[in-house]
Amino acid sequence: MIKVKDTYILGIESSCDETSCAIVKNGVEEIATVILSQIDIHANYGGVVPEIASRHHVQNITIVIEQCLKKANMEMAMIDAIAVTYGPGLVGSLLIGIEAAKTLSYVYNKPLIPVHHIAGHIYANNLEKPMCFPLLALVISGGHTDLIYMDKHLSFKKLGSTLDDAVGECYDKIARVLDLPYPGGPSIDQMAKKGENIYALPIPMNDNSYNFSFSGLKSAVINLVNNEKKHGKEINKDNIACSFQETVIATINKKVRNALANYPVNYFIIAGGVAANQGIRNNLQFLCKEKKINYNFPKLKYCTDNATMIAAAGYFLFQDKRFGDLTLNSKSTINLD
Numbered sequence: 001m002i003k004v005k006d007t008y009i010l011g012i013e014s015s016c017d018e019t020s021c022a023i024v025k026n027g028v029e030e031i032a033t034v035i036l037s038q039i040d041i042h043a044n045y046g047g048v049v050p051e052i053a054s055r056h057h058v059q060n061i062t063i064v065i066e067q068c069l070k071k072a073n074m075e076m077a078m079i080d081a082i083a084v085t086y087g088p089g090l091v092g093s094l095l096i097g098i099e100a101a102k103t104l105s106y107v108y109n110k111p112l113i114p115v116h117h118i119a120g121h122i123y124a125n126n127l128e129k130p131m132c133f134p135l136l137a138l139v140i141s142g143g144h145t146d147l148i149y150m151d152k153h154l155s156f157k158k159l160g161s162t163l164d165d166a167v168g169e170c171y172d173k174i175a176r177v178l179d180l181p182y183p184g185g186p187s188i189d190q191m192a193k194k195g196e197n198i199y200a201l202p203i204p205m206n207d208n209s210y211n212f213s214f215s216g217l218k219s220a221v222i223n224l225v226n227n228e229k230k231h232g233k234e235i236n237k238d239n240i241a242c243s244f245q246e247t248v249i250a251t252i253n254k255k256v257r258n259a260l261a262n263y264p265v266n267y268f269i270i271a272g273g274v275a276a277n278q279g280i281r282n283n284l285q286f287l288c289k290e291k292k293i294n295y296n297f298p299k300l301k302y303c304t305d306n307a308t309m310i311a312a313a314g315y316f317l318f319q320d321k322r323f324g325d326l327t328l329n330s331k332s333t334i335n336l337d
């Protein structure tokens with residue numbers, strides 16, 4: 001029997017405040033991942049400061065690449081290609097990863113593979129278990145809220161997206177009003193478990209479209225907090241977190257139902273940092289069981305930014321020979337479909 005050669009992709013991610021390098025085998029098996037997070041640094045400012053992020057990526061990029069190769073017990077000669085996030089994200093931060101990837105590609109004569117950050121988030125679902133098509137993907141991150149239909153690998157049809165704030169952005173802004181640390185998603189998720197859904201908040205874009213809108217909900221929560229303060233009432237943060245999160249869940253559930261009604265699929269996946277949210281995961285798990293469709297939710301460590309997902313997506317781009325060259329540049333915004 002002829003043994004098919006394994007393919008090892010080295011991935012690099014630096015689009016926001018995580019500097020990460022990973023090696024993935026055949027697009028499905030994580031060999032090693034190293035992530036240096038700057039969250040503690042940016043928490044002092046209540047959000048990511050692009051200038052500071054770029055400077056830390058410069059300091060961290062060679063460290064994560066060296067540590068990753070060491071952890072995998074591999075040398076560059078054993079790597080088949082270098083995959084790197086080229087957008088969307090902070091241009092200065094992206095550039096650091098791109099320059100490192102271009103250097104490795106040039107020096108070791110390996111193909112360079114540009115990867116869209118959201119394609120990476122989606123392909124976090126291919127780690128451990130190959131994705132099945134056609135599928136519906138819900139992307140919920142700090143910068144994106146999208147419903148995407150895929151009938152095969154690398155074919156992304158955007159059904160709908162947010163018309164204003166991304167859901168993660170909304171979590172972070174509400175956390176700030178509640179004096180919770182940055183990023184706000186994990187704290188709100190924890191507090192929601194302890195609270196009660198006692199505040200009637202508006203369900204945004206409660207229609208039959210696949211689009212989302214979160215700025216109205218954000219304003220409603222901010223107004224609620226300000227009014228309670230003005231009237232000298234003690235704010236129960238757990239109840240606010242719970243009411244907000246339940247409204248987000250109701251919105252997402254409605255939009256996913258709309259999409260499933262018109263795009264019958266037998267596989268559903270979620271992606272992005274907010275996909276780590278326990279309340280959202282539980283609700284969507286029930287929905288998939290009710291609709292009798294298979295689903296995959298990424299492990300929590302693959303939800304927030306990491307290079308493992310970039311290397312996983314890079315494998316399929318490698319198969320399709322979608323290579324970049326040394327003119328590759330960072331893109332702050334770029335369409336997936």
Ligand code: KG4
Binds near residue numbers: 142144
């Ligand atoms: O995907 P990601 O790491 O970065 C972007 O590409 O945007 O997502 C970061 C976002 C932040 O807004 C953070 O608050 C949110 O993911 N997040 C969560 C949770 N963990 C992270 N949101 C809700 N619940 C969580 N458990």
Ligand code: ZN
Binds near residue numbers: 121273304
């Ligand atoms: Zn991300």
